Amino acid sequence: METLKKKKTISPIQVLIYIVLSVLVVLFVFPLVWMVNVSLKTNAEVFASPFGLPSVLQLGNYIYAWTKGYLGRAMLNSVIVCGITLIISMFLGSMASFAIARMRWKLSSLVMTYFMIGMMIPVHCVLIPLFVRFSKMGMTNSLIGLILPYITFSLPMTIFLMVGFFKGMPKELFEAACIDGCNIYECFFKIALPLSKTGVCVAGLMTFVGNWNELLLAMVFISDTSKKTLPVTLTYFVGPYATNYVQMFAAVVIAIAPTILVYCLFSNQIVDGLTAGAVKG
Amino acid sequence: MDKILRDKKAIIIFIAPAFIMFTLILFVPIIQVFYYSLCDYNALTKPEFIGLENYIDLFTDDETMRIALKNSLFFMIFSAVSQQTIGLILAVLLTNIKRGRNFFKNVYYLPAVLSSAALGLLWAFMFNPRMGINQMLAYFGIEGPMWLSETSGFIVLPMWVIAFVALWQYVGQTMMLYIAQISGISKELYEASYIDGATKVQTFRYLTLPLVKPMMVTSLSLNCIGSLKFFDLVYNMTQGGPNHRTDVLATHLYTQGFQYFKYGYASAISVVLLIMCLIVSFIVNKCIKVETYES
Numbered sequence: 001m002e003t004l005k006k007k008k009t010i011s012p013i014q015v016l017i018y019i020v021l022s023v024l025v026v027l028f029v030f031p032l033v034w035m036v037n038v039s040l041k042t043n044a045e046v047f048a049s050p051f052g053l054p055s056v057l058q059l060g061n062y063i064y065a066w067t068k069g070y071l072g073r074a075m076l077n078s079v080i081v082c083g084i085t086l087i088i089s090m091f092l093g094s095m096a097s098f099a100i101a102r103m104r105w106k107l108s109s110l111v112m113t114y115f116m117i118g119m120m121i122p123v124h125c126v127l128i129p130l131f132v133r134f135s136k137m138g139m140t141n142s143l144i145g146l147i148l149p150y151i152t153f154s155l156p157m158t159i160f161l162m163v164g165f166f167k168g169m170p171k172e173l174f175e176a177a178c179i180d181g182c183n184i185y186e187c188f189f190k191i192a193l194p195l196s197k198t199g200v201c202v203a204g205l206m207t208f209v210g211n212w213n214e215l216l217l218a219m220v221f222i223s224d225t226s227k228k229t230l231p232v233t234l235t236y237f238v239g240p241y242a243t244n245y246v247q248m249f250a251a252v253v254i255a256i257a258p259t260i261l262v263y264c265l266f267s268n269q270i271v272d273g274l275t276a277g278a279v280k281g
Numbered sequence: 282m283d284k285i286l287r288d289k290k291a292i293i294i295f296i297a298p299a300f301i302m303f304t305l306i307l308f309v310p311i312i313q314v315f316y317y318s319l320c321d322y323n324a325l326t327k328p329e330f331i332g333l334e335n336y337i338d339l340f341t342d343d344e345t346m347r348i349a350l351k352n353s354l355f356f357m358i359f360s361a362v363s364q365q366t367i368g369l370i371l372a373v374l375l376t377n378i379k380r381g382r383n384f385f386k387n388v389y390y391l392p393a394v395l396s397s398a399a400l401g402l403l404w405a406f407m408f409n410p411r412m413g414i415n416q417m418l419a420y421f422g423i424e425g426p427m428w429l430s431e432t433s434g435f436i437v438l439p440m441w442v443i444a445f446v447a448l449w450q451y452v453g454q455t456m457m458l459y460i461a462q463i464s465g466i467s468k469e470l471y472e473a474s475y476i477d478g479a480t481k482v483q484t485f486r487y488l489t490l491p492l493v494k495p496m497m498v499t500s501l502s503l504n505c506i507g508s509l510k511f512f513d514l515v516y517n518m519t520q521g522g523p524n525h526r527t528d529v530l531a532t533h534l535y536t537q538g539f540q541y542f543k544y545g546y547a548s549a550i551s552v553v554l555l556i557m558c559l560i561v562s563f564i565v566n567k568c569i570k571v572e573t574y575e576s
Contacts, residue, residue, distance in 0.1 A: 017374050018381075024371075025388050028449070034413075035403050050416040092299040099295035104286045111296060118307055120502070120562045122510035124531050125555040126310035128317060128538055128548050133310070152306040155299055174286075184291040213396040215513045216531070220539050231398035235517065245406060252399045263394050267387045270457065 039249035046245055061250035069251050073226055074233035075258070081143050081229060082211045085150040090204055092151070093158030094196075098188050100159070101166035102174065112163065118156035123149070123217055131220055141224050149217060154207040161206070165199035166192055201269045205262070212259060230255045311555070318552045322545035335549035345525045346550070349533040353509055355436050356529060357561070359444045360451070360508040365501060367448070368455025369493070373485060375456070376463050386460065390453035397450060401517025404446045405429065408518070430523045439519050439527045446514055451507070455500055462496035463489060498569050502562045509558055530554050 038046055039061055041054040066072055099105075100112050130149060131140065139145035169192065177191050193200070215231040222228050234255055237248040318335055320328035339346050371389060375382050392400065407413035408428035415425035431438035466489070474484045512531035515521065521528040521536065528536075530550060538547030 014378065017378060021374065021378070021381075021385050025385065028388050028392065031403060031407060034407075038406075046412070050412075051420075092302065095295045096299035099292050102286065103288075103292050103295070104283070105289075105292050111300065115299075115303065118303065120506060120558050121307065121311065122506065122531075122554060122558060124510050124512070124534055125314060125551045125558075126307060127534070128544050128551060129310035129313035130306065131539075132544065133313075148302075149306055152302050155303055159299070178285050184285050184288055187285075188295075209394045213398065213513075215396075215398045215516070216535065220535075231396050231513070234396075234398050234402060237402055245412070248402060249406070252402050255399050256395045259394055259396065260391075263387075263391065267390070268383065270390070 035249050036253055038245055039253050041246055043244065043246050058246060061246045062254065065247050065251035065254060069236065069247070070225055070228070070233055071230070071251055071254050074228055074230045075254070077143060077227060078212060078230040081146050081150065082208055084147050085154060085211050086204055086208050088147075089151040089154040089158055089207055090200060093155050093203065094162045094193060094200065095188070096155070097159050097162035098166055098192055101163045102169075102187075102192070103184075112159075115156050115159045118153070119160065123153055123214075127217065127220060134221065140221050141227060143227060145221050146218055146229070150211045150214065154211065157206055157210075158203045161203040162196065162199055165196045169195060198269060201266060205266050205270060208262065209259065314548045314551050314555075317545055317548035320545045320548075322543075322548070324542035324544065328545065331545075335546050338546070339549050339553070345528055345533055348525055349528045349530050350553075352436070352440055352528065353511070353530045353557075355440060356444055356447070356511060357505050357508040360447055361501060361504050363444075363448050364452050364455045364504055365497070368452050368500070369459050371452070371456040372459035372463055373489060375460060377481070386457070390457050392450040393454040393457075395450075397513035398517050400446070400450060401514045404442075404514070405518045408442055429519050432523055432526050437526045439523075443514055443518055443527065446518070447508070447511065450514075451504075455504065458496055458500045459493055462493045466492050494569060498566060501569070502565045505561045505565065506558050509554060509561065530557075 037053065040057050040059070042058055045052070045054060096111075096115070100108050100115075126149075134140045134145045139148075173191060173195075174187055177187050182190065213231060214229075215235075218229045218232045219235065222232065234251060237244070237251065317328060319330060319332060321331045321334070322328040375385055378385075409415070410425070410427050410430070414428070418425040426438065428442050429439045470488055470492075471484065474488055479487070510531055511529055512535070515527060515529050515532050516535070519527040521532040525533075530553070534547050534550040534554065537543045537550060
């Protein structure tokens with residue numbers, strides 16, 4: 001690699017690459033910036049001067065969206081649903097992954113295949129039977145009815161990533177632990193889990209993001225306004241008659257702000273985690 | 282050591298919770314959906330077995346289903362081709378630049394983690410006849426088309442628009458998977474090819490490309506399944522309209538199942554969707570030959 005680094009001068013091709021990449025950055029960021037700009041204007045300003053900055057920052061849009069759009073409640077519901085889902089699915093998923101990746105039993109690869117089939121099955125396919133079953137059990141219109149399928153549908157991805165991670169650990173580690181008198185549970189909780197922090201982060205982030213953004217299941221299962229999650233609440237603004245752009249965008253900004261925050265905190269971990277051997281085809 | 286790792290009781294404790302949940306909430310409903318799809322069943326009645334009638338209706342008598350199938354297939358092919366190509370190119374470019382790699386990476390990946398329901402609203406505004414992009418075009422004196430309500434052509438304009446928005450949103454994800462795979466390739470291989478005098482293009486063709494193939498399988502199947510089950514953007518941008526011209530399988534399923542409450546009929550759509558997903562993943566896994574290399 002040293003030989004490669006000796007070329008200090010920037011070639012024209014490099015310049016061209018940077019230009020292309022920068023144009024793309026504009027393409028990716030511009031719509032988001034436009035959205036924030038609109039969310040701070042009045043509706044009249046949006047029509048009259050689409051490119052101008054707001055003359056007065058209309059923070060009232062945000063207050064309106066937060067209170068009238070039930071966003072506060074929806075945010076809380078989303079946090080509850082995603083939080084519980086995250087904890088349980090990470091826990092169940094990494095336990096199962098540990099048994100698949102590290103323990104010796106005949107059916108382990110078969111069980112792995114069984115879980116991996118789950119990656120190929122869209123939520124939509126089980127929507128109707130689940131809805132029928134849950135409404136018989138009185139579990140529609142309650143957060144628990146969302147949490148259970150969310151956990152289930154997060155498991156395949158978690159297991160896929162965590163198995164890769166656990167397999168990458170040197171087996172001497174566990175041998176040493178066993179000789180020192182660890183039982184299998186201690187091997188898992190005290191050695192495997194703490195050492196796979198990056199893997200847990202990546203899998204956790206994917207689970208969180210996926211469920212935080214899930215729309216269809218939440219839309220079908222929850223009809224009570226006070227129990228809706230964020231993406232469903234946003235659908236109030238859908239349709240040809242939605243012309244109240246400023247408040248709609250204030251709501252959208254509020255809805256995506258937590259994800260952007262989480263993303264900023266963990267974005268580098270994602271790549272590190274994926275690279276560290278979590279994904280191996 | 283060996284005894285500890287063969288501990289049957291521990292294995293059951295580790296596997297059972299996930300396994301039971303997975304079976305009850307995923308596999309049992311799958312079997313049920315097959316049964317429901319053979320029934321006349323709505324929200325008020327009990328399922329009544331009618332054989333293949335739902336499927337016959339679906340394929341002979343349902344104009345919307347034909348449109349939905351066409352749109353979903355278009356969407357899948359477009360997404361697979363565009364996202365895989367652009368994603369891979371971006372990944373290669375980003376692994377070849379020296380500065381600002383993390384910045385570009387994070388920006389391109391950002392939309393993929395945002396809610397597509399929220400972004401659907403944003404893009405519905407951008408492609409509104411009197412707003413967003415058309416305001417921009419009007420500034421240059423161009424009258425923009427009715428992006429989301431044009432209905433002529435084999436693949437209607439709104440579908441192209443939605444497909445491009447999906448490309449915008451998810452290309453970062455594909456890029457990320459490829460970056461992960463490329464950074465896993467050993468540096469010695471690149472050095473060796475450099476010493477042998479290979480050009481960048483040759484290095485890409487004979488070194489990078491074969492070595493990212495395993496990721497191509499994963500990424501392509503996730504990509505195809507993701508676009509077959511696509512719902513959020515379509516629902517929030519056009520709701521399948523105008524006149525069902527932008528319906529895809531998932532929106533059709535939703536309308537039939539939860540607006541008309543035709544559970545049996547919607548189950549048949551679910552089964553079609555499921556079978557398509559399985560076929561696509563099967564094809565992807567069979568068609569991309571993965572040779573294993575020593576790493």
